[in-house]
Amino acid sequence: MNHLYEWLAIVLITVAATTGDVLLSYSMKRVGDVAELRRRVGTLSVIVRVLSRPTFLLGIAAFAVAFYSLLFGLSKGDLSLVVPASASLTFVANAVVARIFLHERVGRRRWIAALLVAAGVALMAF
Amino acid sequence: MTFRKTLVLAGVTVFSAAGDSMLAVGMKHLASVSLHDPASLIFAVLNPWVACGVLLLLAFLASYMTALSFADLTYVLPATSLSYVLVALIGRFGFHESVSSARWLGIAFVTMGVGFVAGGPSVSHARETRPQDVRPQEVQP
Numbered sequence: 001m002n003h004l005y006e007w008l009a010i011v012l013i014t015v016a017a018t019t020g021d022v023l024l025s026y027s028m029k030r031v032g033d034v035a036e037l038r039r040r041v042g043t044l045s046v047i048v049r050v051l052s053r054p055t056f057l058l059g060i061a062a063f064a065v066a067f068y069s070l071l072f073g074l075s076k077g078d079l080s081l082v083v084p085a086s087a088s089l090t091f092v093a094n095a096v097v098a099r100i101f102l103h104e105r106v107g108r109r110r111w112i113a114a115l116l117v118a119a120g121v122a123l124m125a126f
Numbered sequence: 127m128t129f130r131k132t133l134v135l136a137g138v139t140v141f142s143a144a145g146d147s148m149l150a151v152g153m154k155h156l157a158s159v160s161l162h163d164p165a166s167l168i169f170a171v172l173n174p175w176v177a178c179g180v181l182l183l184l185a186f187l188a189s190y191m192t193a194l195s196f197a198d199l200t201y202v203l204p205a206t207s208l209s210y211v212l213v214a215l216i217g218r219f220g221f222h223e224s225v226s227s228a229r230w231l232g233i234a235f236v237t238m239g240v241g242f243v244a245g246g247p248s249v250s251h252a253r254e255t256r257p258q259d260v261r262p263q264e265v266q267p
Contacts, residue, residue, distance in 0.1 A: 021203070022199065024190075024191060024194060025194045025198075025199040025202075028194040028195040029194070029195070031195055032195060033195050033196045034191070034192045034195040034196075035130065035192070035196075037195075050191070063187075067183070068167060071149065071167060071176075074149060074153040075153050075170075079146075079150040079213075080214075080223060080229075083146060083210070083213060084210060084232075087210060090203075091203060091204070091207070094200065094203055095200055098198070098199045098200045102198075102199060104199060104200050104250065105250045106200050107246070107250065109242055109243065109245070109246040110200045110201070110204070110243060110246065113204040113239045113240070113243035114200065114203070114204055114239070114243075115239075116204075116235050116236070116238050116239030116242060117203075117204045117207045117235070117236050117240070119232075119235050120207075120210075120233065120234070120235025120236035120237075120238075121207070121232060121236060122232070123228050123229065123232030123235060124210065124214055124228075124229045124232035124233070126228035126229065126232075
């Protein structure tokens, strides 16, 4: 039964983390380079701009789901399976989703990088 | 890639590995968390190790958001994946977990992946999600 819960946690983490990553990346691209913006409008204004984005708040909510799924997974299974397995799946899911929703050009170099990292992280489970 | 941006990416890497390790220590100290007792999951954050992990993960979130403000998601993720190598090393030398040859091979793969993406451009997408430079109050007459 613990094995089932372990994989349930892994799937939950992957879906929630990918959703959070995409929403956060989208928000921060809309806000713009934080360091540059800080020089122009000040730290407080940057914080207000980030916090007032609904997509940012949704992204944080998704990360909260991922975080609690991680706590749940860690209490049921091994750090050395739950973290690499969910991370590995998240890398591949993100490459696909970033292409579709963020219109990032995922070229050959990035696909190879994402797959190498995903394979490497998966190997760490053994 | 300026020195500042490299530093931000390094911050993402280190804070994430340190945070995850603290969480793992904390959760090992707690009794098994059960689905039938959701409150135990919520109160887990009161454990000092877990609380420390949460603080580190907040630092991770801040540096991660900064990184995402200047680079693509498909760049930032592989570029900061050395944190998994760090987690494996912390597991080996901190928690005395055994690191198999498959895991060392995995570490080599991750490192190659990082090298691959770091050699390419950090921003490469059609600028559909352009920063909004025009503030509403400037538009109003």
